[in-house]
Amino acid sequence: MRxxxxxxLCFAFSHTTIFVFFFxxxxxxxxxxxxxxxxxxxxxSKSHFPIDVILLIFFxxxxxxxxxxxxxVTSSPSTPVHRLRHRRRSNEVVMDGDRxxxxxxxxxxxxxxxxxxxxxxxxxxxxxxxxxxxxxxxxYITAMVVxxxxxxxxxLFNLLRKAPEDKCLPWIKQLNWHFFFTAMLFVYGRILSxxxxxxxxxxxxxxxxxxxxxxxxxxxxxxxxIIGFMWFILTLKKKMYKYQFGQYAWTHMIxxxxxxxxxxxxANIFEGIFWFLLPASLIIINDIFAYIFGFFFGRTPLIKLSxxxxxxxxxxxxxxxxxxxxxxxxxxxxxxxxxxxxxxLSTGWLQCDADPLFKPEPFALPAWIPEWFPWKEMxxxxxxxHALCLGLFASIIAPFGGFFASGFKxxxxxxxxxxxxxxHGGITDRMDCQxxxxxxxxxxxxxxxxxxxxxxxxxxxxxxxxxxxEEQQALFxxxxxxxxxxxx
Amino acid sequence: MQKEIAGDAPSAPTxxxxxxxxxxxxxxxxxxxxxxxxxxxxxxxxxxxxxxxxxxxxxxxxxxxxxxxxxxYITAMVVxxxxxxxxxLFNLLRKTHEDKQLPGFRLLNWHFFFTAMLFVYGRILSxxxxxxxxxxxxxxxxxxxxxxxxxxxxxxxxISGFVWFILTLKKKMYKYQFSQYAWTHMIxxxxxxxxxxxxANIFEGIFWFLLPASLIVINDIFAYICGFFFGRTPLIKLSxxxxxxxxxxxxxxxxxxAFLxxxxxxxxxxxxxxxxxLSTGWLLCDPGPLFKQETHALPGWISDWLPWKEIxxxxxxxHALCLGLFASIIAPFGGFFASGFKxxxxxxxxxxxxxxHGGITDRMDCQxxxxxxxxxxxxxxxxxxxxxxxxxxxxxxxxxxxEEQQALLxxxxxxxxxxxxGS
Numbered sequence: 001m002r003x004x005x006x007x008x009l010c011f012a013f014s015h016t017t018i019f020v021f022f023f024x025x026x027x028x029x030x031x032x033x034x035x036x037x038x039x040x041x042x043x044x045s046k047s048h049f050p051i052d053v054i055l056l057i058f059f060x061x062x063x064x065x066x067x068x069x070x071x072x073v074t075s076s077p078s079t080p081v082h083r084l085r086h087r088r089r090s091n092e093v094v095m096d097g098d099r100x101x102x103x104x105x106x107x108x109x110x111x112x113x114x115x116x117x118x119x120x121x122x123x124x125x126x127x128x129x130x131x132x133x134x135x136x137x138x139x140y141i142t143a144m145v146v147x148x149x150x151x152x153x154x155x156l157f158n159l160l161r162k163a164p165e166d167k168c169l170p171w172i173k174q175l176n177w178h179f180f181f182t183a184m185l186f187v188y189g190r191i192l193s194x195x196x197x198x199x200x201x202x203x204x205x206x207x208x209x210x211x212x213x214x215x216x217x218x219x220x221x222x223x224x225x226i227i228g229f230m231w232f233i234l235t236l237k238k239k240m241y242k243y244q245f246g247q248y249a250w251t252h253m254i255x256x257x258x259x260x261x262x263x264x265x266x267a268n269i270f271e272g273i274f275w276f277l278l279p280a281s282l283i284i285i286n287d288i289f290a291y292i293f294g295f296f297f298g299r300t301p302l303i304k305l306s307x308x309x310x311x312x313x314x315x316x317x318x319x320x321x322x323x324x325x326x327x328x329x330x331x332x333x334x335x336x337x338x339x340x341x342x343x344x345l346s347t348g349w350l351q352c353d354a355d356p357l358f359k360p361e362p363f364a365l366p367a368w369i370p371e372w373f374p375w376k377e378m379x380x381x382x383x384x385x386h387a388l389c390l391g392l393f394a395s396i397i398a399p400f401g402g403f404f405a406s407g408f409k410x411x412x413x414x415x416x417x418x419x420x421x422x423x424h425g426g427i428t429d430r431m432d433c434q435x436x437x438x439x440x441x442x443x444x445x446x447x448x449x450x451x452x453x454x455x456x457x458x459x460x461x462x463x464x465x466x467x468x469x470e471e472q473q474a475l476f477x478x479x480x481x482x483x484x485x486x487x488x
Numbered sequence: 489m490q491k492e493i494a495g496d497a498p499s500a501p502t503x504x505x506x507x508x509x510x511x512x513x514x515x516x517x518x519x520x521x522x523x524x525x526x527x528x529x530x531x532x533x534x535x536x537x538x539x540x541x542x543x544x545x546x547x548x549x550x551x552x553x554x555x556x557x558x559x560x561y562i563t564a565m566v567v568x569x570x571x572x573x574x575x576x577l578f579n580l581l582r583k584t585h586e587d588k589q590l591p592g593f594r595l596l597n598w599h600f601f602f603t604a605m606l607f608v609y610g611r612i613l614s615x616x617x618x619x620x621x622x623x624x625x626x627x628x629x630x631x632x633x634x635x636x637x638x639x640x641x642x643x644x645x646x647i648s649g650f651v652w653f654i655l656t657l658k659k660k661m662y663k664y665q666f667s668q669y670a671w672t673h674m675i676x677x678x679x680x681x682x683x684x685x686x687x688a689n690i691f692e693g694i695f696w697f698l699l700p701a702s703l704i705v706i707n708d709i710f711a712y713i714c715g716f717f718f719g720r721t722p723l724i725k726l727s728x729x730x731x732x733x734x735x736x737x738x739x740x741x742x743x744x745x746a747f748l749x750x751x752x753x754x755x756x757x758x759x760x761x762x763x764x765x766l767s768t769g770w771l772l773c774d775p776g777p778l779f780k781q782e783t784h785a786l787p788g789w790i791s792d793w794l795p796w797k798e799i800x801x802x803x804x805x806x807h808a809l810c811l812g813l814f815a816s817i818i819a820p821f822g823g824f825f826a827s828g829f830k831x832x833x834x835x836x837x838x839x840x841x842x843x844x845h846g847g848i849t850d851r852m853d854c855q856x857x858x859x860x861x862x863x864x865x866x867x868x869x870x871x872x873x874x875x876x877x878x879x880x881x882x883x884x885x886x887x888x889x890x891e892e893q894q895a896l897l898x899x900x901x902x903x904x905x906x907x908x909x910g911s
Contacts, residue, residue, distance in 0.1 A: 233821050407662055459887070
């Protein structure tokens with residue numbers, strides 16, 4: 001009886017809170033038309049909450065969390081901008097790895113009810129903070145992604161570093177950050193170049209500077225990379241070769257992993273917050289419900305790499321994720337703030353023609369349902385079918401990101417990737433499944449949803465980078481004329 | 489002849505020889521002072537010089553044959569070199585003891601190799617593949633749908649490799665498996681970046697592949713020759729046999745020959761025309777403003793001494809000067825990187841496919857750095873000079889369908905309108 005009541009309470013509580021948060025924020029925003037600001041160039045928009053209020057909330061919450069942490073040693077809440085992954089801490093996993101698999105399962109742990117309440121509390125804080133940032137817009141989400149990325153890279157750079165060798169090599173840290181900066185310039189330059197060009201007005205000094213930068217973007221990044229490469233070779237020290245080459249390879253691997261997924265995340269954001277929010281939420285939901293199902297029903301272990309995961313948790317979470325993908329897509333797809341793509345780097349309100357994906361269509365239910373239920377047909381946004389695919393991936397393949405991270409930690413005998421989040425390890429621990437999902441969402445989006453083909457993009461890029469403004473106008477006129485002649 | 493001289497032997501015709509002493513000698517003599525290693529002091533050097541010259545001629549002959557055959561054959565040669573390089577590098581840090589316990593692991597490496605090849609060559613050759621296949625046929629629709637879902641196909645292949653890797657993780661072998669996984673990724677990135685850029689250069693015009701490759705070969709040959717006769721001061725601790733005299737002499741020679749070679753090569757349409765599809769026949773095109781001769785009046789003092797009053801220069805020769813500068817100064821760092829890597833992991837050579845010279849990676853290390861630079865230079869500085877409104881319009885007409893052209897028009901209009909309103 002007690003278990004059932006807890007279950008119902010938590011189920012209702014978490015669902016209600018999530019939905020209440022989403023509904024309230026977005027209903028509020030949809031009605032407040034007075035919040036719309038003009039399409040200003042990059043400048044702090046006065047219609048949104050000031051940054052210092054947010055930072056105040058962030059630090060106040062952290063203080064309360066640390067106070068709570070001292071009470072409860074086993075598990076603690078996390079900071080609001082990171083998503084909670086409801087898995088037991090890896091240190092416990094490593095220690096229990098040799099024992100029989102039955103004892104690490106969550107079902108048998110006696111402290112679990114206390115830790116459950118603490119985790120729920122922190123999850124709500126994180127979701128609340130996340131919703132706030134989503135409300136503020138594309139540029140702020142991008143800033144959040146960049147901050148997360150910097151912390152992740154810092155954790156990973158420090159991971160396989162050995163202190164005595166590092167003392168002999170004074171410049172190795174600077175070299176890593178040089179490559180990081182080069183990668184950031186390259187990746188974000190490619191994604192945001194068109195939008196940056198659209199933000200600048202045509203005859204200002206900035207415009208020429210920006211178009212010049214975009215034109216020689218690849219050459220600048222290559223120059224920076226070659227400088228780093230030569231710097232590396234000139235600082236090779238005898239007897240340290242192996243360590244230095246190992247660090248060089250490790251740096252490249254980190255930067256590739258971190259920047260691929262964050263660049264795809266940012267590209268998704270500018271296609272419409274929907275394509276960032278939905279995949280991220282699905283991963284969170286998958287984690288939460290894997291925890292809940294494992295909490296109540298978990299018996300059969302899933303994979304040797306993570307002894308606390310169970311088949312019951314996995315399957316229950318899969319079903320829940322797919323259903324909530326379908327439902328969530330319907331809810332999120334009604335808001336232009338989430339579904340409109342952002343063509344420049346402004347921070348104001350968005351208006352656009354609704355993509356046919358987000359227009360409701362009636363869907364006749366199959367024959368057996370109207371016999372049992374009163375509904376004959378329901379309105380379905382076409383995007384909900386795409387959301388089913390995203391949900392399927394999030395529940396079945398994305399957990400492999402988590403397994404990869406677990407295996408990696410075991411291989412190199414590391415407890416956690418870092419310790420920036422008290423009680424949960426580092427940021428990479430939180431982001432491992434998100435990374436796999438972000439890449440999939442981007443590729444799915446580009447292959448199946450965005451109708452523009454690769455060649456149009458390429459030629460548009462060439463036009464933007466190689467022609468001056470007057471030449472672009474001349475091209476436009478000529479092309480228009482040509483097409484008109486063809487059609488007539 | 490190989491049995492006579494233990495030190496050096498001829499190389500296979502399709503790869504370029506790098507005139508450096510073998511690293512085996514370097515490794516053995518590391519403790520002695522640097523003076524004993526320089527080529528100038530080696531007593532057997534004249535004999536080895538002849539052997540190397542003999543093999544160089546064979547290689548250059550074979551290479552010229554392949555260039556004559558055309559773009560597709562050069563691409564095939566690049567792909568073959570790449571496969572051998574990847575195989576050498578995959579085998580390099582492998583430990584046989586662990587490998588016996590992991591049966592499917594080598595297959596995983598080749599799975600990732602195949603995925604990378606599909607991805608990289610699909611991106612570069614997609615447009616040209618479309619141009620080769622005639623419309624209204626089944627093959628055309630197959631090809632266009634493959635290109636449309638190209639990224640998705642490559643991603644699913646990669647993810648299946650990723651999942652396969654995780655499912656084959658074996659207890660107590662985790663560290664070895666993760667290191668092999670990281671090593672595989674690094675190899676594939678290094679090998680495929682430079683080979684994809686090489687192929688992209690080839691299809692822009694064999695000139696943009698032949699000139700950088702020749703400059704690296706010339707730089708190596710003249711570094712060897714200048715070091716042979718004049719080398720005294722060692723250059724860098726990583727490669728004790730290299731000398732400052734060789735380096736500087738080779739730099740000057742490379743820059744001058746870049747200027748001259750560009751003039752010679754720029755006269756042939758076969759080398760300067762881009763290839764728009766995957767055919768193998770003869771090429772005819774308008775070479776573009778870069779390859780049209782311009783006459784420059786020589787400064788006063790030269791015409792006093794020499795009978796020439798003016799010279800005709802192709803504008804591309806100035807670009808060739810930049811390429812030559814890079815080839816002589818920065819590209820050797822690729823060689824230093826490879827030397828350092830071999831010392832770090834205590835390897836004598838990357839492989840042994842070329843008798844007497846180690847593996848293919850030993851030959852290609854500087855070429856890789858140069859190929860990437862040539863591609864980026866071409867895209868950043870040559871293409872904008874050459875591209876004009878009419879050329880772009882031509883490209884739009886030939887490569888986009890009618891709907892895509894209309895979509896392009898709409899997007900371009902939006903972009904321009906926003907800029908006009910803003911101003």
